[in-house]
Amino acid sequence: MSEKTYRDAIREALREEMLRDELVLIMGEEVGVWGGTYAVTRGFYDEFGERRILDTPIAEDAIVGAAVGAAMGGLRPVAELMTINFSLVAMDQIVNNAAKIHFMFGGQARVPLVIRAPTGWGQLAATHSQSLEAWFAHLPGLLVVMPATPYDAKGLLKTAIRSDNPVMFIEHARLYGVKGEVPDGEFTLPIGVSDVKRPGRDITIVSYSRMLHVALGAASVLAKDGIECEVIDLRTLRPLDMAPVYDSVQKTHRALIVEEDWTTCGMGAEIAARIGLDRFDALDVPVQRMGQVEVPVPYARNLEALMFPDETSVARKVMEMVA
Amino acid sequence: MPGTSPLRVSAEDAAAIHVTGEEALDWLKKMILIRRFEERAEEAYGQGKIGGFLHLYIGEEAVAVGAMAALRPEDDVITHYRDHGYVLSRGIEPKRVMAELYGKAAGLSKGKGGSMHMADVRSHLWGGYAIVGGHIPVAAGLALANRYRNLPRVVACFFGEGATNTGSFYAALNLAAVWKLALVAIVENNRYGMGTAFERVSAVGDVYRKAAAFDIPGVRIDGNDVLAVRDAVRRVADRARTGGGPQLIEAMTYRFRGHSMGDPQRYRTREEVEEAKSRDPIARWRRTVLANGFATEDELRKIGDEVEVEVEEAVRFAENSPAPDPGELRNDVLVPE
Numbered sequence: 057m058s059e060k061t062y063r064d065a066i067r068e069a070l071r072e073e074m075l076r077d078e079l080v081l082i083m084g085e086e087v088g089v090w091g092g093t094y095a096v097t098r099g100f101y102d103e104f105g106e107r108r109i110l111d112t113p114i115a116e117d118a119i120v121g122a123a124v125g126a127a128m129g130g131l132r133p134v135a136e137l138m139t140i141n142f143s144l145v146a147m148d149q150i151v152n153n154a155a156k157i158h159f160m161f162g163g164q165a166r167v168p169l170v171i172r173a174p175t176g177w178g179q180l181a182a183t184h185s186q187s188l189e190a191w192f193a194h195l196p197g198l199l200v201v202m203p204a205t206p207y208d209a210k211g212l213l214k215t216a217i218r219s220d221n222p223v224m225f226i227e228h229a230r231l232y233g234v235k236g237e238v239p240d241g242e243f244t245l246p247i248g249v250s251d252v253k254r255p256g257r258d259i260t261i262v263s264y265s266r267m268l269h270v271a272l273g274a275a276s277v278l279a280k281d282g283i284e285c286e287v288i289d290l291r292t293l294r295p296l297d298m299a300p301v302y303d304s305v306q307k308t309h310r311a312l313i314v315e316e317d318w319t320t321c322g323m324g325a326e327i328a329a330r331i332g333l334d335r336f337d338a339l340d341v342p343v344q345r346m347g348q349v350e351v352p353v354p355y356a357r358n359l360e361a362l363m364f365p366d367e368t369s370v371a372r373k374v375m376e377m378v379a
Numbered sequence: 380m381p382g383t384s385p386l387r388v389s390a391e392d393a394a395a396i397h398v399t400g401e402e403a404l405d406w407l408k409k410m411i412l413i414r415r416f417e418e419r420a421e422e423a424y425g426q427g428k429i430g431g432f433l434h435l436y437i438g439e440e441a442v443a444v445g446a447m448a449a450l451r452p453e454d455d456v457i458t459h460y461r462d463h464g465y466v467l468s469r470g471i472e473p474k475r476v477m478a479e480l481y482g483k484a485a486g487l488s489k490g491k492g493g494s495m496h497m498a499d500v501r502s503h504l505w506g507g508y509a510i511v512g513g514h515i516p517v518a519a520g521l522a523l524a525n526r527y528r529n530l531p532r533v534v535a536c537f538f539g540e541g542a543t544n545t546g547s548f549y550a551a552l553n554l555a556a557v558w559k560l561a562l563v564a565i566v567e568n569n570r571y572g573m574g575t576a577f578e579r580v581s582a583v584g585d586v587y588r589k590a591a592a593f594d595i596p597g598v599r600i601d602g603n604d605v606l607a608v609r610d611a612v613r614r615v616a617d618r619a620r621t622g623g624g625p626q627l628i629e630a631m632t633y634r635f636r637g638h639s640m641g642d643p644q645r646y647r648t649r650e651e652v653e654e655a656k657s658r659d660p661i662a663r664w665r666r667t668v669l670a671n672g673f674a675t676e677d678e679l680r681k682i683g684d685e686v687e688v689e690v691e692e693a694v695r696f697a698e699n700s701p702a703p704d705p706g707e708l709r710n711d712v713l714v715p716e
Contacts, residue, residue: 081527107527113557118516118550125520128505129455131527133520148513148547161498161506162489163711196712220714 065206069213084136120146155197176229185353187317204268211245256284274370319347438635441660445608460495462507474696512545522560541572574646602630
C-alpha cells in the first residue's frame with residue numbers, strides 16, 4: 057500500500073491497461089499535447105505517441121461516436137470528455153448508440169468503450185457545474201461507475217477498460233487531489249458492488265463520489281456525540297448493488313441518501329424507492345434525501361456555497377432523524 | 380474508350396468499360412430482388428404482419444447494388460434506416476431479412492431491430508441506424524479501428540441528403556478528414572427529407588460541394604445508373620484505401636414510394652413521380668443488358684421468375700418461423716461478464 061491521489065490512481069489505471077493491452081487507446085480534447093485538462097494523461101503523449109493518444113476536435117458527438125465505432129471495430133477506446141456537462145453534446149451517441157447497439161442488433165456487435173468524464177463545480181456557473189449521473193443510470197445497456205476514493209477509482213477503471221460493455225466512468229474534479237491508500241501491485245475491483253466505508257448502528261447514510269467524503273466527515277463529527285453512522289458507498293450507479301444498503305437498514309432502521317445532484321428524479325429517488333419497496337418494515341422513520349438546491353448552479357461564491365449539502369447540514373439532518 | 384466519362388455510361392459503351400455478362404445479370408437480379416422483396420413487404424405491412432416503420436428503397440436500388448459491387452467483402456458497411464437494399468445487395472438471404480421485418484427469432488437481428496436495424500456483422504454490415512446522421516461518427520470510428528489494426532479496409536457509410544444538415548455529419552467528416560481515415564460517405568440524394576424538399580432546408584443544395592468544408596473530394600453521380608455507381612465507388616474506395624482519406628459521393632436518385640407507410644405525399648406531384656419513374660434504374664439497366672447482348676428477353680424472364688420464387692420463399696419462411704422466445708427479452712442488454 058502507498059498513498060496516492062485520486063488523479064494518480066486513475067492515471068496508473070490508464071497507463072497499466074495501455075501497457076497490458078495494445079488495443080487500448082485514449083481519445084479526447086487536450087488528452088495529448090496538453091496532457092489532459094485535469095492533467096490525468098500528462099506524459100502519455102510522449103510515452104505512447106499519437107497513434108494511441110488522440111487529440112480530437114472540440115466535438116463530443118464525434119469523439120464518442122468515433123469511440124463507439126472503434127470499439128465495435130475491435131479496439132478498447134477510452135474517450136475522455138473534458139467535463140460531464142459536455143456529454144450533453146454526445147447524448148445521441150451515448151443513449152442511442154453506445155447503450156443500444158448490442159441489443160438492437162441481437163447481440164452481434166459489442167461496444168467495449170469507457171467514457172471518462174469529471175463532474176464537479178467551483179464558480180463555473182450553470183452549464184459547467186452539473187451532476188448528470190442519474191441521466192446515465194437510467195439507461196439499460198450502460199454501466200455507470202462513480203468512484204470516491206483513489207483505491208476504488210483505480211480498481212474500477214481497470215475493470216471498466218477490460219469490460220466488453222460501454223461504461224460511463226464519472227470522476228469528480230474536486231477529488232483529483234484527494235489522497236488515499238492504493239495497493240502497489242496489480243488489482244481490480246468488480247463493477248456493481250457497493251462498499252461499506254464506515255460501519256455504524258444508528259443510521260445508514262447512502263452516498264457516492266464526492267458526497268461520500270461529506271457523509272464520512274459528518275459521521276466523524278456525530279461519532280463524538282455517540283451517534284454511529286453506517287456510511288455506504290454505492291461506487292456503481294448501474295447496476296445498483298442494494299444488498300449492503302438493505303443489510304444496513306435492517307440494522308439501523310433509518311436511511312439518509314446524500315447526493316450531489318438535484319433530488320428530483322435524482323439517484324436518491326431510485327434508492328429511496330427501492331428501500332421503500334423492499335425494506336419498508338425495517339424503517340422507523342421516512343427515508344430522507346439531501347442534494348443540491350433545485351436551481352441552476354450560480355457563479356457567486358456565497359450563493360454557490362448554499363447549493364450543496366455539507367458536513368454541518370448532513371450532521372443536522374442525521375440528528376433530526378435519530379432524535 | 381478515351382474521352383468517355385465512366386460516370387455517364389450509355390448502353391453502347393457499357394461493354395467497353397469491362398462489365399462482364401455475369402456482373403451485369405447479377406446486378407439486375409439484385410435490383411429486381413430488392414424491388415420485389417419490398418413490394419411483398421408492403422403487402423405484408425398492409426395485412427398487419429409487419430409493424431412500426433417500413434421505409435421502402437424502391438427507386439434507389441442502383442445505389443446499393445452498384446456500391447456493393449465495388450466494395451470488397453471485408454469492407455465495412457454502415458447505413459441509415461432505409462436499409463433493406465443494402466443487406467439484400469450484400470447477399471444476405473432474403474428470408475432472414477423478411478423474418479426480421481416480421482419480428483421473428485430467425486431475423487437478422489433476432490427480431491429485436493426490425494426494418495430500421497438490419498445488421499450482419501459477419502458480413503461486415505454494421506447495421507442500420509435511425510437517428511439521422513448519428514451513425515456517421517460511428518463510421519469514422521470503424522475506420523479508425525481499421526487503420527489502427529492495419530487492415531486495408533474501407534468503411535462505406537450510407538445516408539440521405541437530409542443527414543448533411545446535421546452536426547454529426549460535419550463533426551464526423553471533419554474528424555475523418557483530420558485523421559485521413561478510409562471512409563467513403565455515400566449520400567443518396569432522393570431530394571426529400573421525409574416530405575421536405577432539400578433545397579427548402581439546405582443552404583447549399585449540392586451535397587457534393589459540402590465536401591469542400593473538409594477539403595476532401597466530393598463527386599456527384601447518377602445514382603440511378605448502377606454502373607456509374609459501381610465505377611465511382613470503386614474509384615474513390617481505391618483512393619481511400621491507399622491513404623487518400625475520406626471521400627464523398629452524392630448519388631442522385633429518387634424515392635418512388637412515400638417516406639414510410641401512410642405518407643400521403645402532399646409535398647410532390649404525381650407528375651413529378653411519374654417523370655422520375657422514367658429514369659427507373661431497373662428498367663434502364665435492363666435495356667443496357669439487352670442492348671449489350673448480356674441476356675435475351677427469355678433469360679431475363681427467367682431471372683424474374685427466380686426472384687419471384689426467392690421472395691415467396693422468404694415470405695413463407697417469415698410467416699412460418701417462430702416469434703422470439705419471451706426469455707429472449709432480457710438477453711443482449713449487456714455482454715455477460
